[in-house]
Amino acid sequence: MTTTRRGQRTRRVGAVIRFTVVIAAAGLVFLPVYVSMLSAFTQGGTIARNGLIPSLGEVILDNFRQAIDAVPLLPEYLVSIAVVTVQTLGNLITGSLAAYALVFPTWPGRRIAFALVLLTLAIPGEALVIPNYEFVSGLGLRDTIIGVVLPYLAMGYPIFLLRQAFSAVPTELWEAARLDGAGHLRTLFTIIVPACRPQVTTAIVWSALAAWNGFFWPLLITDSAVARTIQVGVSQLAASEASEPSVIFAGAVLVVLPTVALVIVAQRFLVNGLARGGVLLRDVG
Structure with missing residues (x-):
C-alpha cells in the first residue's frame, strides 16, 4: 500500500x-x-x-493608419492574395497529378521519378534563385505577378505529401472506378482527392503559407508596387519608419493575422493530415 x-x-x-x-x-x-x-x-x-x-x-488604431499611409500596404495585400491563390491552386493541381501518376498507373521508372522528387526537397531554394531569375527574365515577366508565382507552381513537398496519402487508398477503389469507365482526371478529382481530404487540406495550407511568407524571390523579381507582395512592403515599412517601432509592429500584425486565421481554421485538418502523413512515411520507396 x-x-x-x-x-x-x-x-x-x-x-x-x-x-x-x-x-x-x-x-x-x-x-x-x-x-x-x-x-x-x-x-x-x-x-x-x-x-x-x-x-x-x-x-x-492610429499605428495601423500610419503603416498603411507610409507604404502601399493595401495594394501589396491584394497582390499577396493573388499570389497565394494562384500558387496554391498550381501546387494543388500539379501535386495531385504528379502524386496520382506516381501511385496508380504502373510504368517503368516510377520509383526513380519519386526519388527525384525527394531529391528536390534537399536542394536549398537559394540555389535555384539565379536559374529562376534568368528564366523569368528571359520570358519578359519581371515585375509581374506571373513572374512571382511561375517558379513555384510545382513544388516537391505537396507532391510528396499527396503521394503518401494516395498510397493509402486501396488499389481496388481505383480499379473499380476505371472499370466503370471513369477517366484518370475524373478518378483523381472525384474519388482519390476526396478520400484524402485531410492531407489535401494540409498541402493547401502549406502551399498558402509558403506563398504568403515568400520574401526573397518577390524582392528580387519586382521593382514596383504593382507586383510587390506584403512581405516586401513590410520590410520597406521597417526601413522608412525605423524611428516608429509601433508603426512597424502594426504592419507586422497586418501580415501575421491572415496566417494565424488560416492555421486556426484548418488546425483539425492539419493535425490529422500530418499525423497520417507521418504514419505513411514507412511506405516511402
Whole structure:
C-alpha cells in the first residue's frame, strides 16, 4: 500500500513538473507575440512606462493608419492574395497529378521519378534563385505577378505529401472506378482527392503559407508596387519608419493575422493530415 501511494505521489509530482515546463515554454513563445500585438495597439514607449498590461484608454488604431499611409500596404495585400491563390491552386493541381501518376498507373521508372522528387526537397531554394531569375527574365515577366508565382507552381513537398496519402487508398477503389469507365482526371478529382481530404487540406495550407511568407524571390523579381507582395512592403515599412517601432509592429500584425486565421481554421485538418502523413512515411520507396 505504501509503495502504491508513493508511486501515485511520484506520478502526480511528475505530471505537475511536466505541466509547469509546458506552461513556461508556452509563455516564452507567446511573450514576443504579445509584446508585438501590444506595441501595435499602443503609442511608442507605453510598455516601458506602464508595463505589459495597458489600460483601455491607451489602446489606439492610429499605428495601423500610419503603416498603411507610409507604404502601399493595401495594394501589396491584394497582390499577396493573388499570389497565394494562384500558387496554391498550381501546387494543388500539379501535386495531385504528379502524386496520382506516381501511385496508380504502373510504368517503368516510377520509383526513380519519386526519388527525384525527394531529391528536390534537399536542394536549398537559394540555389535555384539565379536559374529562376534568368528564366523569368528571359520570358519578359519581371515585375509581374506571373513572374512571382511561375517558379513555384510545382513544388516537391505537396507532391510528396499527396503521394503518401494516395498510397493509402486501396488499389481496388481505383480499379473499380476505371472499370466503370471513369477517366484518370475524373478518378483523381472525384474519388482519390476526396478520400484524402485531410492531407489535401494540409498541402493547401502549406502551399498558402509558403506563398504568403515568400520574401526573397518577390524582392528580387519586382521593382514596383504593382507586383510587390506584403512581405516586401513590410520590410520597406521597417526601413522608412525605423524611428516608429509601433508603426512597424502594426504592419507586422497586418501580415501575421491572415496566417494565424488560416492555421486556426484548418488546425483539425492539419493535425490529422500530418499525423497520417507521418504514419505513411514507412511506405516511402
